[in-house]
Amino acid sequence: MATRSRLRTHSRWIVVLGPIVAVLFVAGFGRYLLVDWPTIATDPAFFQHTGWYVLEGGVPYVDVWDVNPPVPFGIAAVLAALSGGNMLVLHGLGATLTTLVAAASVLLVGWIARHVTGDDAAAIAAGLAMLVVPELFLLSPEGVRAQFYALFFGVLALALALRDRPFLAGAAAALSAGSWQSGAVFALLVVGMAYQRNGGKDVLSVVGGGAVVTGAVVLAFAATGGLVSMVVQTVVAPLTAGSSYTVAERVYTILLVFGYGSLLVPVALYGWARAAVRDLRERWWIPAGGSLLALQVLFVDLDGSTDALPWLAFVALGVAVAVERGTARGSPATDRRGHDATRANRNRWTAVAVVAVVGLLVLSGLVWHFGSPVPQSTLRTIQEEAEPEGEPPPITPADGDVPSMQTIYWEQIEPETCHYRLSWNEVRWVAMTDDRLDAKRCDGWPSRTDRG
Incomplete structure (x- = not known):
């Protein structure tokens, strides 16, 4: 009975968040099927075609030039094998899997928030905060995109680290980094979390898990002659040929991505600051991850809403810490007999308030996405009129x-x-570089790289 009661207490947040996530992702998937199917966007078409191409003998980074790490190509290749070479079936599998992965990411963030704070309202708030960017459930049905898998494997790595599963956490973190470069932040965090929780032994386990995944990828590309090309295209090219924008333009893009949900960013900053000041020893990884990924969206890569998804997870966790503080405020530990009922009632109403407020922001995200309100149009115009630094490339x-x-x-x-x-x-x-648009193979180290 005690165990059942404990499980029921620990699952209250999922009873609220789970149905909301299910409804939104099912609605997003249904909308895609009714309105856009089988239209395919450029990115999913590229990843899924490359997966099919691999089965036909194509080698990523040799026969296909791309800056993305190889894990999405591997996932698409598995789906292509399951599809039997039927591209319509492959597209359906890609859309279904990516939708499930995105939905699972939201629930994992909620679980992490519940584990860290012990507060149901904080867990619900974290999950809903993920949904203020509606592209999470509106774009995932379009098929395989690298950022969705980087997000999923990254938050899975954090959850496994919190459950003291260092080897699996390391493997998941490597898969995150192997899905999109910014996923490397999760790898750094789980190493630190492992050391904090159990010392050097768990660090070795994390490194071992990551090494297994990384080693398998390296051996596969070494065997096919694509290892050098993979390093050049996924490491060197993004650092030298990445898009150049000012910080102001990046801030505009963040506002475009979050819309009215931008109101949660100051709340998240407060949560990060509170974690850093009040509980740095246990929660250092929340402000650290948020800060590192904030640098990514501000200075490295933010070309659209999906590029902000890993950072969104830490915005959500910052919101959870802030909500935890709001729930705890005014709930004294003394005179428990007289305050137990009052505190339980207050927490219940806090949860209702959190669901209502953040839920309104989720709905406002849909308005922002579909309604193209005046502020969004203004910001988009400013962004489009801003010119990046440096000379434009001589080719397009x-x-x-x-x-x-x-x-x-x-x-x-x-x-x-x-x-x-x-x-x-x-x-x-x-x-x-000395490369050419009509090159047959992309299998060498560049003889020159002229910046600017």
């Missing part, structure tokens, strides 16, 4: 003589050149 994606990514995907084309995705990062890299 339009200079590449290749079909659209959608045509390549549906017609199962094996391109004659390795440059067929033709992102702006890609054309900048071609302009800065």
